[in-house]
Amino acid sequence: MNERLMEIRALAWRWFLHSKRTPMVVISGLIQPLIWLFLFSAVFKNSPMRELAGSGSYLAFITPGALVFTAFTAALNGGIPILFDRELGFLDRLLVAPLISRLSIIWATGFHIFVMTLLQCLVIIVLTTIMGVYIKGGLLGGMVIVLTLALVSLLFTTLSLTLAFVLRRHFELISIVMIISLPMAFISTAFAPVKYMPAWLTWPVSLNPVTLAVEPLRAVFFDSGWSWGATIYQAPFADMSVTSCLVVLGLGNLLIGYLARGVIARKLG
């Protein structure tokens, strides 16, 4: 096996062992979206939102949001173990190892977060399917879900890992995660369609990566005839399709990846 792959495998294996030894961390990552799913759907059961959203029920309407939120939260917390490694001196152990690239530390962490996110999302999909929420977009729709979650995961993992190298202590990162999480979830279409929101909010909502991920998921979840180019929501700047949402998310990843690479490379040497 290629040496670069060997080191990424070893680094990721360590994180998977952590997940195996501390299942509560994985479970707690599931609990919040599940609470949101079931409590919100109960609270808004008789609201007119379900009809306007075109998904049949509020539970169905917020299921894509719960999936994106799961990926988003897991990714945003991804930097915390790295900060612990920094604080405890374990990162130094990795930095003196003859790694082909020190960025392998980042790739391995990102891979672990993505796999765990997929597993958590799979649990949510199974539970919501049992409750009557089906993915109507077929196999290709399923692939769009995986791709979208991957883009969200990568975007926020990169952000979190960059912060992990910039900040000094883990509680600083935890504070930032807490500050970012709620506004990101609520200033998005995860819980309500954009047309319900005041005009001033449509810009931040439309540019929010959570919206850019929720809307394509909603399209492939509820529209059996979905297509790549069809308008799925109207942003103040353009009519957005599955393709354009994914392209913007991809560009966001490239931009943050470019900025992060410089910071992380400088910190890792």
Next chain:
Amino acid sequence: MSLEIKGLRKSYKNVDALKSLSFSLEPGKAVALLGPNGAGKSTAIKLLVTLLQPDGGEFNWQGQNLFEKPSAIRNLLGYVSQELAMDKQLTGTEFMRFCAGVKHLHWKTSGPRALDLLDRMGLSEAKDQLVGEYSGGMKRRLDLASALLTEPQILVLDEPTTGLDVEARETIWKLIRGFMEQGCSLILASHDFREVQELTDQVLIMEKGSVLKEGSPDELKSTLGNLIIRLKTQEFMGAEAKTSVRRVFEKWGDEVTWHDDEVFATLAFRGSDSMTQLQSRIYDAMSEADLEVYSLNLQRPDLEDVYRFALGGQR
């Protein structure tokens, strides 16, 4: 193949953490960096293991300055840091497997060596136990085992026995000596005199980023002379009492070197007198000056004396 470190230096803003460090090291030999906190030992170690970038200096190995190729240094070294930075959620075997992976060793081939190292470190029975359940000594031994996994040519240890009991320290020293006999060289940062005496052939005494003295432990001890005198005229000696004693020994000229010590009047004696002869001379001199001897200790100089005289200033 010998290692040569030349003019290694590092500054942080306006502080010279390491002014200039040079030494050479033959296979199977050991060098110790000895000094108080802030002497520059840890900076030197971090530079040597590529955790910091030097402002200047060379790491010469096989005719090449490896500071230009840090990955080559990382392949050459095994490193045990001062902090017990272990992953408590892995078992001993898993930890070794993880270390093998990041060092590009296939577990199929490195596994037997890893298990053998665990065995030699006395960790066979605990190998499937979580590292979080290990004692401090076991963690140190596991750390050492992981550093030796790649069969490094140079082992860099930063205070490897800090916080361990005497038995655990002696076990680790014995293991390190065993690896040195197989040709592994050692760079040790420590302020444990016995550790330095037990393991190293060459000592560099450092303070504030500079090397104050260097040589083999025996050479350094011989610079102090024949005997060390520790004298008290009362249980707690104040400055005045020390000055009185000092005046007595000023008459002895170059035969003695005075050292400022908080507890005793301490002197290094260069003359050729035996212990008994010196003892009589001291009692006579003190009696002549009408000073009482509360306690008198004479002993051959040890590394701690060399260190104290080097750091405390010779008067």
